[in-house]
Amino acid sequence: MYLRLLERCEANGQLTISSDDLAKQGGTTSAQVRKDLSFFGSFGKRGLGYSVPELAAEVREILGLRRRWRVSIVGAGKIGAALAQYRGFGQRGFDIVAVYDSSPEKIGLQWGELTVRDVNALDGDLTADAPDIVVLAIPSENAQALVDRVVAAGIHAILSFVPAQLHAPADVSIKTVNMAMELEGLSYWLSNRD
Amino acid sequence: MYLRLLERCEANGQLTISSDDLAKQGGTTSAQVRKDLSFFGSFGKRGLGYSVPELAAEVREILGLRRRWRVSIVGAGKIGAALAQYRGFGQRGFDIVAVYDSSPEKIGLQWGELTVRDVNALDGDLTADAPDIVVLAIPSENAQALVDRVVAAGIHAILSFVPAQLHAPADVSIKTVNMAMELEGLSYWLSNRD
Numbered sequence: 489m490y491l492r493l494l495e496r497c498e499a500n501g502q503l504t505i506s507s508d509d510l511a512k513q514g515g516t517t518s519a520q521v522r523k524d525l526s527f528f529g530s531f532g533k534r535g536l537g538y539s540v541p542e543l544a545a546e547v548r549e550i551l552g553l554r555r556r557w558r559v560s561i562v563g564a565g566k567i568g569a570a571l572a573q574y575r576g577f578g579q580r581g582f583d584i585v586a587v588y589d590s591s592p593e594k595i596g597l598q599w600g601e602l603t604v605r606d607v608n609a610l611d612g613d614l615t616a617d618a619p620d621i622v623v624l625a626i627p628s629e630n631a632q633a634l635v636d637r638v639v640a641a642g643i644h645a646i647l648s649f650v651p652a653q654l655h656a657p658a659d660v661s662i663k664t665v666n667m668a669m670e671l672e673g674l675s676y677w678l679s680n681r682d
Numbered sequence: 683m684y685l686r687l688l689e690r691c692e693a694n695g696q697l698t699i700s701s702d703d704l705a706k707q708g709g710t711t712s713a714q715v716r717k718d719l720s721f722f723g724s725f726g727k728r729g730l731g732y733s734v735p736e737l738a739a740e741v742r743e744i745l746g747l748r749r750r751w752r753v754s755i756v757g758a759g760k761i762g763a764a765l766a767q768y769r770g771f772g773q774r775g776f777d778i779v780a781v782y783d784s785s786p787e788k789i790g791l792q793w794g795e796l797t798v799r800d801v802n803a804l805d806g807d808l809t810a811d812a813p814d815i816v817v818l819a820i821p822s823e824n825a826q827a828l829v830d831r832v833v834a835a836g837i838h839a840i841l842s843f844v845p846a847q848l849h850a851p852a853d854v855s856i857k858t859v860n861m862a863m864e865l866e867g868l869s870y871w872l873s874n875r876d
Contacts, residue, residue: 552873566764645868661871674839679746
């Protein structure tokens with residue numbers, strides 16, 4: 489979130505920003521901003537605020553965005569297609585290097601520079617030329633078995649669009665995007681806002 | 683998350699669950715589970731745990747899932763298509779009632795029972811037959827202007843897939859799904875896990 493705010497300042501040519509301004513734009517308090525950033529080191533000068541380019545560079549460094557990351561997608565359905573063709577990933581340093589599916593109608597499809605591969609090739613590919621991150625855009629059935637295969641191949645980061653709870657060892661991070669859950673957050677809001 | 687865990691218990695025919703078990707499956711502590719649930723009322727009996735069907739019904743009530751919600755989608759690109767065709771929404775009480783786009787190639791397309799409508803019809807539709815929730819699956823450009831139109835029409839809940847910070851009055855909830863930000867969470871994890 490801080491990086492998004494700082495990038496907007498960069499785009500506007502703004503050179504410094506106060507913790508007050510960061511707080512206001514981020515919907516938080518300046519005390520929280522100072523606490524968040526102090527967790528990673530000492531930034532900013534009292535009374536002068538933060539240098540936008542310096543803080544942006546620090547946050548990029550913290551987020552691991554000074555290098556490129558290789559991402560493989562399992563599942564060539566609608567979500568897989570949306571992800572594979574989203575330009576924002578490349579701009580932020582995430583390169584989609586492979587897409588897999590189990591359906592004979594999908595295998596062999598050409599998506600830009602990518603060819604949809606047979607998911608049976610996944611384990612071999614993960615061993616021979618491992619990506620950094622695997623994205624799961626598949627149905628719930630067999631999703632846990634797929635996580636187990638990915639973990640067994642030594643992958644430590646998974647982004648899941650699977651609408652089910654998936655389990656992995658503590659040294660593997662699974663982030664879940666669950667769109668039904670987001671809608672439920674909104675129905676909760678609508679039901680309780682009076 | 684609790685609802686997901688309770689639904690799994692229901693599917694397995696399990697009738698009661700302890701806060702310890704809920705905590706273990708949810709990756710949290712039993713003290714946190716008791717605190718979370720006590721926020722909404724008094725559930726469960728000391729030593730006996732929670733009744734799975736009763737707690738699931740309570741959580742559904744809390745989340746506003748005892749009625750159906752009407753959802754309109756703006757943007758008939760890949761993400762809009764994935765959302766419109768995702769069966770999980772209907773199963774959870776969210777009915778997609780309309781899809782809009784500005785592109786002449788998209789307008790008029792038939793998606794199951796939905797016909798993609800001209801986004802110029804949006805304001806009239808929102809007034810005549812308002813949905814409960816509007817989903818934005820459009821590029822960043824003009825997204826804020828669209829939020830303003832949706833808010834002006836009296837909508838209080840927005841789910842955004844727009845990769846930019848959007849602003850709305852305090853009585854409107856915007857939930858954002860930002861897939862690049864999820865990937866950045868993973869690159870942070872990979873960069874800092876040693």
